[in-house]
Amino acid sequence: MSGLSRRRLLGAAGMGVTLAGAGVAAAAYSATTATAPASSPADVVPFRGTHQAGIVTPAQDRLHFVALDVVDGDRAALQRLFQKWTTAAERMTVGAEVTPGGALNRNPDAPPDDNGEALGLPASQLTLTFGVGPGLFEKDGVDRFGLAAKRPAALRDLPSFTGDDLDPALSGGDVCIQACANDPQVAVHAIRHLVRMGMGVTAVRWSQLGFGRTSSTSTAQSTPRNLFGFKDGTNNIKAEEPDELARHVWVSGGDQPWMEGGTYLVARRIRMHIEVWDRTSLREQEAVIGRDKGEGAPLSGGTEFDPADYSAVGEDGKPLIPLDSHIRLASAESLGGVKILRRGYNFVDGTDGHGHLNAGLFFIAFMRDPFAQFVPMQSALANNDALMDYIEHTGSAVFAVPPGVGEDGYWGEGLFA
Amino acid sequence: MSRRTSAVTVCAGIAAVALAGCTSTAAPQAGTGEDGAITVTASDTACEVSRTEAPAGTITFSVTNTGSKVTEFYLYATGDRIMGEVENIGPGITRQLIVEVPDGGDYTTACKPGMVGNGIRGAFTVTGTAQRSTDADAKLAEAVAGYQRYVTSQVETLVVKTQEFVDAVKAGDVEQAKALYPISRTYWERVEPVAESFGDLDPKVDGRDDGEPGVPFTGYHRLEKDLWVDGLQPDSNEMADNLLADIKELQARVATIELTPVQLANGAKELLDEVATGKITGEEDRYSHTDLYDFKANVEGSQAAVAALRPVLDEKDPSLGPVLDQRFAAVMTLLEGYRVGDGFKLYTELTEDDTKKMAEAIDALAEPISQVAGVVTA
Structure with a gap:
């Protein structure tokens, strides 16, 4: 029964795919958001288009992110894997099994291609977003896949920042795949099967589950709260702001033609010391963030979406939004106009072994140049942000996210052109 | 047939x-x-x-x-x-x-x-x-017969090597017994799925000290614990005699066993599962830390089962064999990097990066191996 409905979905998506061929993807995408708000879990987000899905797509509720190392194989094996991944990814984003009939009706002596844990579940707005790390182009001084000349200047390891406590086992990676969906089982199903397909060429380096988006990426969405209890992403770049996206997110006129229309993904695993935070007074919490906790309004006054007035001072002559507050230091005003598109998720990964929850925010942001945007922003925050007393960056990675996949294209095809 | x-x-x-x-x-x-x-x-x-x-x-x-x-x-x-x-x-x-x-x-x-x-x-x-051998059934029968020859020869040597090990234990020659322990286990580990198919023998021969209360701890690992941790015990000789008797019982039963091609294919996969869950974690030989000997033996046993099926595989899916060749070779090359003399580094001498690489190589091999059974019966 469920198999039938999934096949119907696939048929419908097949039409969508045809429509979404080069160029009109943005239009098709807008139509989706206009007619089907994020609350409808059965939505299929078009896989193909000018840009990859999962960036300006209204942030879904759940994340499964994986960073992989390329451990074996040559250039041809890598290319074949990217092609296989693309086919499987597209199928899964419409709610289909990883291969036609892959979960059922197979030789009983063979393991199923698709383990079936997503059978009967709707597409859940699954998006799969693919990126490549610096190590794909050169690792330990070796150009393993003849790709060194294809490395964009903006794709290189991030510098270390004050207060970083990075775990190499939670950092880096040659390839990343971000799965976002409104059902965690759908997201995990997708990553699990892509990982399986990669065995022999790729192996998991690290993986992160996230629940509860910590940013809105569309004006149609309300602003969510992170695990500090504050609204997060009020001032984020939104899907409905094409000029801002063009200026801050999409690569154009860069040094590598294959990245035209792509973007860069910075991932930071930020551990939150929530137990310490919970013992902090409301006044202190609001001063650290720079907003009021209930409404999310800047401490300079007004309501959530009113612009912050960083020059406003109180009766005591001190700035209403403290100089070391998070929103001030991260603001475009104090960073010479720098903005990024944030798309992070909360996480709780069991315990830290010291009687605490291992909780935090898995920060994901998209931008056209990490060194012109993320690096100056994080430098300012790492050195001055009052929030640093309550957080610790424990993982870090940067990936180049190629442009969207055209009608007959596949993930990262520009690398092999 | x-x-x-x-x-x-x-x-x-x-x-x-x-x-x-x-x-x-x-x-x-x-x-x-x-x-x-x-x-x-x-x-x-x-x-x-x-x-x-x-x-x-x-x-x-x-x-x-x-x-x-x-x-x-x-x-x-x-x-x-x-x-x-x-x-x-x-x-x-x-x-x-x-x-x-x-x-x-x-x-x-x-x-x-x-x-x-x-x-x-x-x-x-x-x-x-x-x-x-144009008939597919004939090829499958030859595959089974070939693998049974392999099992027979392994178990035959297992008896000899276990005898040597048991003799050393009973002579109180701890150093010699320690040296023979991983060698004798090699022959067991190569045919482990067949040995495990005799449900009563496996726990007696290869059981670990984490069984249910009341289940006696006997066999290889009991003697391993005596040799490496506790010193020989009053009942060590009895344990040694029982081990040898169980291995001889295994030999008697193997002589009459009838395997199927799917059992061969699944056995090849199960041996890699053994590596993934028991050897890479250092659980198997937790006192002697000689896990890499077992690791290699499991992979060799898997290779032997696949090799027996190879003519059938090559006929039904010619693309699979070369992939398996390459990935078996990759695992063996990796293992050779940990060789010390005639043996291997101890598990406790491995870094997390070492075991990660091993796990990745086993995953890379086990994924195509899992396709063998389906191809054989297709």
């Missing part, structure tokens, strides 16, 4: 010959060879085969070890598929290998002085065809 009966007969014949050779400490009967047997003179540095060509059918090798190290002799088909092997040939000993080679073609002989490495190899040609 009518050939199964004759295959079992051949097995039994080999077992009998091998046992006879095994117990023989008489002077080598080598020389010209009897009944058309091809003589093999295996020294520490050479592997002289009296003839390098034979007609298809039953081929008999009479292997004499003239060197100072224990040696082995193999006949391989393409892809190192073991057609037949005779192991554990001590210095001065002659043993026979009787092998069924139905198809003509290029084969390889190899002596392995010290029982390690790729061996001293030579080309061997088989002419003509003894039995046409």
Whole structure:
């Protein structure tokens, strides 16, 4: 029964795919958001288009992110894997099994291609977003896949920042795949099967589950709260702001033609010391963030979406939004106009072994140049942000996210052109 | 599947010959060879085969070890598929290998002085065809028969090596027993899925100290704990005797076992599962930390099962075999990097990065291996 409905979905998506061929993807995408708000879990987000899905797509509720190392194989094996991944990814984003009939009706002596844990579940707005790390182009001084000349200047390891406590086992990676969906089982199903397909060429380096988006990426969405209890992403770049996206997110006129229309993904695993935070007074919490906790309004006054007035001072002559507050230091005003598109998720990964929850925010942001945007922003925050007393960056990675996949294209095809 | 009966007969014949050779400490009967047997003179540095060509059918090798190290002799088909092997040939000993080679073609002989490495190899040609194996059932039957020959030979050596281990334990020679422990286990680990199919023997022989309360802790790992941690106990000798009795019981049962091609394929996969869940974690040999010996033996056993099925695989999905060749080779190359002398580094000497690499290599191999059963029965 469920198999039938999934096949119907696939048929419908097949039409969508045809429509979404080069160029009109943005239009098709807008139509989706206009007619089907994020609350409808059965939505299929078009896989193909000018840009990859999962960036300006209204942030879904759940994340499964994986960073992989390329451990074996040559250039041809890598290319074949990217092609296989693309086919499987597209199928899964419409709610289909990883291969036609892959979960059922197979030789009983063979393991199923698709383990079936997503059978009967709707597409859940699954998006799969693919990126490549610096190590794909050169690792330990070796150009393993003849790709060194294809490395964009903006794709290189991030510098270390004050207060970083990075775990190499939670950092880096040659390839990343971000799965976002409104059902965690759908997201995990997708990553699990892509990982399986990669065995022999790729192996998991690290993986992160996230629940509860910590940013809105569309004006149609309300602003969510992170695990500090504050609204997060009020001032984020939104899907409905094409000029801002063009200026801050999409690569154009860069040094590598294959990245035209792509973007860069910075991932930071930020551990939150929530137990310490919970013992902090409301006044202190609001001063650290720079907003009021209930409404999310800047401490300079007004309501959530009113612009912050960083020059406003109180009766005591001190700035209403403290100089070391998070929103001030991260603001475009104090960073010479720098903005990024944030798309992070909360996480709780069991315990830290010291009687605490291992909780935090898995920060994901998209931008056209990490060194012109993320690096100056994080430098300012790492050195001055009052929030640093309550957080610790424990993982870090940067990936180049190629442009969207055209009608007959596949993930990262520009690398092999 | 009518050939199964004759295959079992051949097995039994080999077992009998091998046992006879095994117990023989008489002077080598080598020389010209009897009944058309091809003589093999295996020294520490050479592997002289009296003839390098034979007609298809039953081929008999009479292997004499003239060197100072224990040696082995193999006949391989393409892809190192073991057609037949005779192991554990001590210095001065002659043993026979009787092998069924139905198809003509290029084969390889190899002596392995010290029982390690790729061996001293030579080309061997088989002419003509003894039995046409166009029938898929016949090929499957030959695969099963070939693997049963392998199991028989492994268990036969297991008995010998366990005897040596047990003797050392009972002599109170702890150092010698420690040295023999990982060696004797090698033969168990290679055929573990078959041994495990006898549900009562596996816990007695290979059980760990984490069973239910009231379940006695016996077998290899109990003696391992005595040797490495507790020192020999009042009942260690009894444990040793029981272990040997259980291994001999295994040998008796293996002689009558009837396997299917799917069992072979699943066995190949299960051996890698053993590596993934028991060896890479250091759980198996938690007192001696000799897990890498078991690791290698599991992979070798998996390779032997796949090799037996190889003609069927090559017929039904020619793309799978080369992938398996490459990934088996990758695992073996990785393991060789941890070799120390005739053995391996201890598990406790491995870094997290080492075990991560091993796990990745096993995943890379196990994923295509998991396809074998389906291909074989398709």
